[in-house]
Amino acid sequence: MSKPTIELRATPHIHAPHDVVKIMRNVVFASLPMAAWSIWSYGLSALLLMLAVVASCLLTERLFNRHNNTLGDWSTSITGILLFLTLPPGFPAWMGMLAGFIAIGMGKVMFGGLGMNVFNPALIGRAFVQAAFPVAITTWIPAFFEGRFTRLIPSTLTPPFTIPPETAAWSQQVAVDAFTGATPLAVQKFDHVAAPALHLLTGTTAGSLGEGSALIILACGLYLALRRILDWRIPLAVMAGTWPSAELFHWIDPGVYPDGLFMLLSGGLMPGAWFMATDMVGSPVTPRGVVIYGLLIGIVTVVIRLFGGLTEGVMYAILLGNAATPPDR
Amino acid sequence: MTRKTDTQITWKTFSEGLWANNPVFVMLLGMCPTLAVTNSAINALAMGLATTFVLLASGLLVSLLARYIPKQVRIATYIVIIATFVTMIDYIIQAISLDLYNALGAFIQLIVVNCIILGRAEAYASKHRPAKAVLNALGMGAGFTLALLCLGLVREILGSGSVFGVDLFGPAFQPWVIMTLPPGGFLVLGAWLLLFDWFRLRRQQKETVTGGQSDVA
Numbered sequence: 001m002s003k004p005t006i007e008l009r010a011t012p013h014i015h016a017p018h019d020v021v022k023i024m025r026n027v028v029f030a031s032l033p034m035a036a037w038s039i040w041s042y043g044l045s046a047l048l049l050m051l052a053v054v055a056s057c058l059l060t061e062r063l064f065n066r067h068n069n070t071l072g073d074w075s076t077s078i079t080g081i082l083l084f085l086t087l088p089p090g091f092p093a094w095m096g097m098l099a100g101f102i103a104i105g106m107g108k109v110m111f112g113g114l115g116m117n118v119f120n121p122a123l124i125g126r127a128f129v130q131a132a133f134p135v136a137i138t139t140w141i142p143a144f145f146e147g148r149f150t151r152l153i154p155s156t157l158t159p160p161f162t163i164p165p166e167t168a169a170w171s172q173q174v175a176v177d178a179f180t181g182a183t184p185l186a187v188q189k190f191d192h193v194a195a196p197a198l199h200l201l202t203g204t205t206a207g208s209l210g211e212g213s214a215l216i217i218l219a220c221g222l223y224l225a226l227r228r229i230l231d232w233r234i235p236l237a238v239m240a241g242t243w244p245s246a247e248l249f250h251w252i253d254p255g256v257y258p259d260g261l262f263m264l265l266s267g268g269l270m271p272g273a274w275f276m277a278t279d280m281v282g283s284p285v286t287p288r289g290v291v292i293y294g295l296l297i298g299i300v301t302v303v304i305r306l307f308g309g310l311t312e313g314v315m316y317a318i319l320l321g322n323a324a325t326p327p328d329r
Numbered sequence: 330m331t332r333k334t335d336t337q338i339t340w341k342t343f344s345e346g347l348w349a350n351n352p353v354f355v356m357l358l359g360m361c362p363t364l365a366v367t368n369s370a371i372n373a374l375a376m377g378l379a380t381t382f383v384l385l386a387s388g389l390l391v392s393l394l395a396r397y398i399p400k401q402v403r404i405a406t407y408i409v410i411i412a413t414f415v416t417m418i419d420y421i422i423q424a425i426s427l428d429l430y431n432a433l434g435a436f437i438q439l440i441v442v443n444c445i446i447l448g449r450a451e452a453y454a455s456k457h458r459p460a461k462a463v464l465n466a467l468g469m470g471a472g473f474t475l476a477l478l479c480l481g482l483v484r485e486i487l488g489s490g491s492v493f494g495v496d497l498f499g500p501a502f503q504p505w506v507i508m509t510l511p512p513g514g515f516l517v518l519g520a521w522l523l524l525f526d527w528f529r530l531r532r533q534q535k536e537t538v539t540g541g542q543s544d545v546a
Contacts, residue, residue: 095503106516131507162501 018229020114023280024074026229030220031081031275037216038209042089042141043148045156046209052093054080056100064109075114079103082275083122085210086268086315087129089141090167092158095133099125119322120279123315130315136164140183140206142175183207184266185311194258200265207267210275214265221274230278233290238273239264241298249306257306269301272314282322289325297321342461346469353476353518354525358444363477364514366436370493373481374474375429376436379418381470383440384449386414388466391454398455407450408441415441445473476521483517484508 039046057080061070070076083103087096103125111117130137141153155164180187184195184205199205203213210217225232246263263269268276277283277297284293297317304313341349352358362380367373387410391398398406419437423430430437440446449469454462485491488508490498507513 128507131510131512132505133503134506136503158503161498161503163503 021073023229027078030224034210041143045153049096050084053084053096053100056097057104060101060104079121083125086126090153090155092164094160099129102128120282145174188258189311194262210271211268214270217270234278234294235273237291237294238298241295245299245302267312268314276318284325293321342464343468346472351472352445362436367480368509369485370481373477377474377477383414384466384470387411388454388462391450392459392462395455412441480517
């Protein structure tokens with residue numbers, strides 16, 4: 001794009017340092033370390049799933065926007081990568097592609113495209129496959145399993161529209177010592193054993209592809225916050241909603257409810273707070289609105305995790321937060 | 330009650346409910362059963378036929394009695410007439426198949442408050458002769474049944490991999506659980522509405538493009 005030498009238009013004449021393409025490109029860069037970590041932890045299957053999901057998102061965007069090229073603004077790629085990061089490692093590629101189609105088609109295009117979506121598109125895609133394939137989306141694979149760069153998880157290449165094969169026995173066979181396929185949140189919920197914070201920070205626990213290492217997520221999020229691409233108040237407010245409410249329940253019954261630090265570091269809270277809740281379209285713009293939005297997400301997450309039927313609630317909490325945000329801007 | 334003088338029965342009397350004023354896809358009436366019981370094709374068909382029966386019978390009776398019903402209590406009277414036939418179909422379905430009756434649950438009784446039936450009684454049957462009222466009710470019922478089948482077939486194929494309970498894809502098929510749950514109803518209804526709107530827009534565009542020529546011809 002060439003800039004005109006003299007700008008002839010009404011005030012204000014101040015240039016914003018960011019534009020959509022630049023912001024989106026930076027978010028893609030910031031999410032790549034997380035994607036790289038997930039590929040390091042889960043090998044070829046993760047790489048294949050990422051390619052499938054991103055390709056499906058790009059194709060869907062192209063299908064619905066045939067007349068103007070909207071692929072160049074990176075926003076579709078970022079939806080694809082974020083969606084990939086929310087999926088379990090052994091998720092069949094065809095289900096991932098369906099999630100990508102729903103994310104872009106129903107989460108974004110249907111509302112009018114970039115900047116018009118009420119909800120975070122990636123989470124719409126995930127919510128759909130969560131409701132459609134409840135078994136596949138809660139099938140976890142132990143991280144750093146043997147031979148992850150030479151062979152695929154058996155469920156990755158499931159033929160379209162068929163049930164993915166059982167992977168429990170396979171996981172046990174290939175798992176490296178002490179690495180289990182159960183997520184820390186599930187272990188906590190059903191056995192009341194909280195994983196040590198160090199494991200959560202370094203990402204040796206099982207979970208969705210993007211939930212691995214809290215340290216890496218934190219670093220990527222801080223990069224975006226420092227570049228002023230995400231509003232630092234949102235992740236802080238989410239954590240400020242999560243930590244005290246978790247501590248409150250922990251104080252009531254430490255045997256059943258985990259402490260606040262575990263709540264912050266486990267599951268999808270970190271990627272959710274830094275990358276999903278900060279979606280520029282679905283989050284509020286006023287400082288006070290941002291705080292309320294973040295606190296709401298944090299508290300709802302804790303409530304779903306502790307009292308809901310599911311072990312993880314960040315996705316629904318963020319979607320609820322999106323729904324509570326006035327769209328007229 | 331003023332009766333319209335036109336007594337001509339045309340194809341449109343019947344076909345109005347099928348396409349131009351389809352109760353589900355155009356008028357968006359009767360959403361409650363449309364979303365609730367279309368999780369399988371057989372449920373959709375049963376609900377559609379039951380509603381058609383009530384539409385037909387109540388349309389006939391309302392049309393016959395319209396001149397004797399005082400204007401002030403007409404809605405209450407229509408409801409009594411409709412409720413009578415709903416009770417009948419309720420027992421009939423129980424007699425035919427208890428499984429089906431249990432699957433449809435409270436939605437059989439809820440036909441009483443289906444907007445389509447009351448709307449047709451008020452807007453059409455009470456103003457037209459019995460023959461026209463019956464034919465129109467038949468069209469509306471057919472349109473409603475077709476719409477429900479459209480939803481039920483898609484939801485059953487994706488949600489259970491079968492059509493009318495007949496397995497289509499064998500045991501390897503991965504059912505989309507969401508399709509048999511309430512969100513599936515909303516999703517499929519939205520998809521059908523999108524499809525029909527797309528067709529309508531395309532036809533309108535074609536008409537505006539070739540509009541001048543067709544006038545001449």
